[in-house]
Amino acid sequence: MIAAGTELFPLTMSALPQELCDIIISLSEPSALVSCSLVCRSWVPSSRIRAFANLRPLVISPSSLPQVLLLVDGPVSTISPYVKSLVLKDWVQGSAASSSFHALLPRLAGRMVAIESLAFHSTDWEGMADGALNFLVFYFKDTLKTLELQDCVCSTFSSLVDLTSSFPALENLSLHRLLRLSPQRPEVKASPPPPLPRLRSVHAHGYIKHELFRWLIGLNIEVVTIGPLLPGESRPFGKFLRALKNNLQHVTLSGESTPNFHRDINLKNNHHLISIHFTNLMLNYRGNEGPASMTWFISILLGMQSSSLRRLQFSVCAHSRGSGTLEVIDWAALRTCLDKPQFVCLTSVTFSFSMSRHKEVDRGWWAGYKEMAESFVRARLPQYLDTSILSFDFERMVTNASDSSSDDE
Secondary structure: OOOOOOOHHHHHHHHOOHHHHHHHHHOOOHHHHHHHHOOOHHHHHHHHHHHOOOOOOEEEOOOOHHHHHHHHHOOOOOOHHHOOEEEEEOOOOOOHHHHHHHHHHHHHHHHOOOOOEEEEEOOOOOOOOOOHHHHHHHHHOOOOOEEEEEOOEEOOHHHHHHHHHOOOOOOEEEEEOOEEOOOOOOOOOOOOOOOOOOOOEEEEEOOOHHHHHHHHOOOOOOEEEEOOOOOOOHHHHHHHHHHHHHHOOEEEEEOOOOOOHHHHOOOOOOOOOOEEEEEEEOOOOOOOOOHHHHOHHHHHHHOOOOOOOOEEEEEEEEOOOOOHHHHOOOHHHHHHHHOOHHHOOOOEEEEEEEEOOOOOOOHHHHHHHHHHHHHHHHHHOHHHOOOOOEEEEEOOOOOOHHHHHHOOO
């Protein structure tokens, strides 16, 4: 019996184990999570973790700094412990704004206890003043899983190794268009620190690839995304792929910029490879390379021996109004290749089309091209006519300069 005047709801709440409350909250609709956080103090952490699970990356730039300070450092701010992704953008060495921001970083980083992803975009991370970079390492070294550098200056490869090795829990490393501060500056020969034991995914697009392959060759990398290979990079990259063997599951290769680079790349040792993505294909003939330069991906597929492949994707950049861009491909060779036993387990073959950035936007032309391209490809891969294996993805049109940043590289 419950005595008169006893509050039944608080009694029931206190009788429930917190673990059971967390499970109940995890099954709640997103619209109910705000209400859950108002029930009692013990429900606040679980409710907010769920409510902010898809929180967009917090971008801190000179223009957004005042708003960010109000959001994460204001007197009534409570969102800091739930921020998982941080982007530092457009901070350059020597400016007064950068010096002030670097002085604020220790306080801001100390509040963000759940950071899993850190990105530097057009930021001089090597020149960060007041030991700001050291504070980021101190606060995020045990939680950081993803590190990204985009359009940044890198004086030496050793400095990049030192940065990445500071985060022992790192799982994903992404390097976009890194620039050398001094191309002629000699690299100091020193024994690098031990590679990252948990690193599983590598995205490399820029000059740093050659050194990166040599450094990571002994790791258990599962996902590799590589931009155009520069002269001298195809051989170490081929050696890198061969060393991965059964660890490699997903690989993305960009269109070649070095003739015959595919001769150094062989996937016959990668027996657990699940998906391959060939990007920036079929642009046009380059110089005297001829049609053979457009069929490099077919040569790579022919070298495979494992039947573990499930997904195959080709990203095509449209340059002409008709089928001229597509006709440079040896479709007979591709059709014969995909009929081989090692591709019997394919469940998805996708052609992704995008318009060249150099073409004027014409929605009528693009609509006609989509119909032509799909019909063209289906007719040349008849083995998939009556199946759902073959699919097409036409990326959205670029309508103005501000939208172009969302395009693929």
